[in-house]
Amino acid sequence: MFSDRVDYGLKRNRLAQAVDTMRRARKPYIDLTESNPTRAGFHYPPDLLQPLAQPRALTYEPSPLGIREAREAVSREYARQQIDIRPDRIVLTASTSEAYSILFKLLADTGDEVLVPRPSYPLFDHLTRLDLVVPRPYDLEYHGAWSIDFASIERALSPRTRAVLVVSPNNPTGSFVTQPELDRLASLCADRRVAIIADEVFADYALEPGAAERAGRAARCATLTFTLGGLSKSVGLPQVKLGWIAVGGSDRSATEALERLELICDTYLSVSTPVQLAAGALLDRGVAVRRAIASRVVANYHYLKSSSGRAPACQVLQSDGGWCGVLQVPSLQSEEDLVLELLQTDGVLTHPGYFFDFPRESFVIVSLLPPEPTFADGIDRVLRHFACSATDR
Ligand SMILES: Cc1ncc(COP(=O)(O)O)c(C=O)c1O
Numbered sequence: 001m002f003s004d005r006v007d008y009g010l011k012r013n014r015l016a017q018a019v020d021t022m023r024r025a026r027k028p029y030i031d032l033t034e035s036n037p038t039r040a041g042f043h044y045p046p047d048l049l050q051p052l053a054q055p056r057a058l059t060y061e062p063s064p065l066g067i068r069e070a071r072e073a074v075s076r077e078y079a080r081q082q083i084d085i086r087p088d089r090i091v092l093t094a095s096t097s098e099a100y101s102i103l104f105k106l107l108a109d110t111g112d113e114v115l116v117p118r119p120s121y122p123l124f125d126h127l128t129r130l131d132l133v134v135p136r137p138y139d140l141e142y143h144g145a146w147s148i149d150f151a152s153i154e155r156a157l158s159p160r161t162r163a164v165l166v167v168s169p170n171n172p173t174g175s176f177v178t179q180p181e182l183d184r185l186a187s188l189c190a191d192r193r194v195a196i197i198a199d200e201v202f203a204d205y206a207l208e209p210g211a212a213e214r215a216g217r218a219a220r221c222a223t224l225t226f227t228l229g230g231l232s233k234s235v236g237l238p239q240v241k242l243g244w245i246a247v248g249g250s251d252r253s254a255t256e257a258l259e260r261l262e263l264i265c266d267t268y269l270s271v272s273t274p275v276q277l278a279a280g281a282l283l284d285r286g287v288a289v290r291r292a293i294a295s296r297v298v299a300n301y302h303y304l305k306s307s308s309g310r311a312p313a314c315q316v317l318q319s320d321g322g323w324c325g326v327l328q329v330p331s332l333q334s335e336e337d338l339v340l341e342l343l344q345t346d347g348v349l350t351h352p353g354y355f356f357d358f359p360r361e362s363f364v365i366v367s368l369l370p371p372e373p374t375f376a377d378g379i380d381r382v383l384r385h386f387a388c389s390a391t392d393r
Contacts, residue, residue: 235286
């Protein structure tokens, strides 16, 4: 009766089941997987969402790519980051996740392929599957810093490749793509008429000073690029549901893409009028939330780095941006058993590297969003676990 597209992921994994059990038994634990900023104890001014209540929103005038003033507000966001994108090259969406789906419809037919970074964001499996697109991994390799393994890109490219996905900074590795990497990618893509989809939702969150300014930006490439962003991360408002696509490349290819994007967006008209009318004000008012998130993730990342010496067998990988930290830990057991033990014995919830397709074990991924004292307590527990394991041996 149901499509194969949704015939997966219906069973809860062991970690999710263990969390359910802890909750039912009311056993407290520290959650170092919290990725929802609205649950991480930030102060949101109570009237922050007031711009959504404008009387003008009582009139519905559908505009498939988004109303002009909202597209102008997003264009100003790029100007703030020293990137020049005209409002008529901005397309509004309900979220970044929806933007992926729209772009897969634009670029790919059933069974066509898109290249996805590994390690990266687990949602790609679902997003590609739901649009009947095949994800082909390419590798990011770590050598004190992360970089793209171009040999793996060349191996993964095929006549069916329609797009290469780049996440910068990447979730969870925290690596920004560099401009030389993007330029090399753009020339590989241009030769094969393949587009670049650059997810830059975390671009405002540098963990190392100057990392965001040094990062490459897809919109500066000469080939057809689609840069994704949204309120979800840029001002910590995932529930408000506003994302965007910025179309880069020559006028000719951008125009061809925009005509087709208009057709897709006109079919769904998924972005609400209130949020479009409020976009400019929300981006302005949300600056305080963005600053609070930025300063907390930096503080937590520094805590993580400075305290890892207490468990010499653990190494904190270099992260330049984003909301995650990555710890390489001894492989004394499977990652799954390890995170279960951390939860059940040490009372700290973390994610295993395999959730993010790390090619080998053992990695533990932590969110940098929790309040500083909670984060420090959670990290102390993780490190104590390994300090004790080392003594036990
Ligand atoms: C890299 C990346 N892109 C996109 C998203 C989703 O953003 P949105 O809420 O706009 O769909 C996330 C959410 O965690 C993410 O980590």
